[in-house]
Amino acid sequence: MKRRLLLLLPLVGFLVLGAFLYMGLSINPFDRDSALMAREFPAFELTTLEDPERVVDASLLEGEVTLVNVWGEWCPTCKQEMPQLLDLAERGVRLVGVDYKDTREKGREFLAEFGNPFEVNIFDPEGSLGFDLGVYGAPETFLVDREGIIRYHHTGYIRPEDVRETILPEVERWR
Amino acid sequence: MALITRLLLCLLLWLPALGQAAVEVREFDDPVTEQRYRDLTATLRCPKCENQAIGDSDSPIAGDMRERVYLQLQDGRSDKEILDFMVNRFGDYVLYNPRLEGRTLLLWGLPAGLVLLGAVVVVFMVRVRRRTSARDLSAEERARLDALIKRERTE
Structure with missing residues (x-):
């Protein structure tokens, strides 16, 4: 009898493997963590969208918990997520934008049309800061703590419920 | 007419070359x-597109990554650094x-581990089987065998 049960072993193995692979089907490949988590915000030296004369660097993000949002005029999802960002700004969260692979003109038009929740916008026409942040598509959002360390990362669209359920609690956590 | 067809055919032959311009x-x-450039762009996976190497992808980020690989190779960086x-x-x-x-x-050990496990199972099974077949004959079986052999010889 014991030996008979042993014959079921391959079937059990197959079922375990099947369950494992089935679970894999429902994993969202874009849910993976940023490689920069718990690391310093990458160094950069870029002008602002507002003022081509003003050069800013990573010290811009120190001293206060800041939400850095990477956007671009060419990115439709960024337009959809602006109301959520405006809501966050209204709740007192400090936002800094990165205008990614854009022209100054178009970036300004975008803000004029969809509102500007950002204290300042870093102008990144070549996408060099975006590259160092590991951004592979806009929008992407990073939470940077007071010391300039990246603490949270959100890839893609921020839904209104994401503001309440994840982003605001994360901001509170690092304040 | 034949000339025009030929010219058109020549134009068609250019199409693949135009496609590569991207x-x-x-x-x-x-x-x-x-x-090294070819190997690196074939082994780096495009972060935006799920199952394409950056060397195969038209995604903007794949283009940026190819550019960085190229520049760093020109800078004399090693594959590992890149x-x-x-x-x-x-x-x-x-x-x-x-x-x-x-x-x-x-991830790396599981396949090797499974092959090893399979080998152990096979060895175990062969041993068990050999032991059962090598069992001594009973007195009755031996008598029957002897009788059979004897009959074979006398015939």
């Missing part, structure tokens, strides 16, 4: 660097060949 033409000083540079930004996800380290031990 991927940049790179110039290399030596064939070794060119081969891969580290990418992993630092985009994570292990971009490596088609995951590195052998603590976290990936199971």
Whole structure:
């Protein structure tokens, strides 16, 4: 009898493997963590969208918990997520934008049309800061703590419920 | 008329060349660097598109990554430095060949482990079977066997 049960072993193995692979089907490949988590915000030296004369660097993000949002005029999802960002700004969260692979003109038009929740916008026409942040598509959002360390990362669209359920609690956590 | 058809055919032959225009033409000083570029862009996975190497992808980020690989090769960086540079930004996800380290031990070890387990099972089964077949004959069986052999001989 014991030996008979042993014959079921391959079937059990197959079922375990099947369950494992089935679970894999429902994993969202874009849910993976940023490689920069718990690391310093990458160094950069870029002008602002507002003022081509003003050069800013990573010290811009120190001293206060800041939400850095990477956007671009060419990115439709960024337009959809602006109301959520405006809501966050209204709740007192400090936002800094990165205008990614854009022209100054178009970036300004975008803000004029969809509102500007950002204290300042870093102008990144070549996408060099975006590259160092590991951004592979806009929008992407990073939470940077007071010391300039990246603490949270959100890839893609921020839904209104994401503001309440994840982003605001994360901001509170690092304040 | 025949001339026109021929000219049109010639034009058609140009189509594949036009299609390739989307991927940049790179110039290399030596064939070794060119081969390294090809290998690196084939082994780095595009972070935006799930199952394409950056060398195959039209995604803007894949283009940016190819550019960085090219520039760093020109700078004389080693393959490992270039891969580290990418992993630092985009994570292990971009490596088609995951590195052998603590976290990936199971990934690399499981296939070898399973083969080993299979070998152990086969050896075990062969031994069990050999033992049952090598069992001594009972007195009755031996008598029957002797009788059979004797009959064979006398015939």
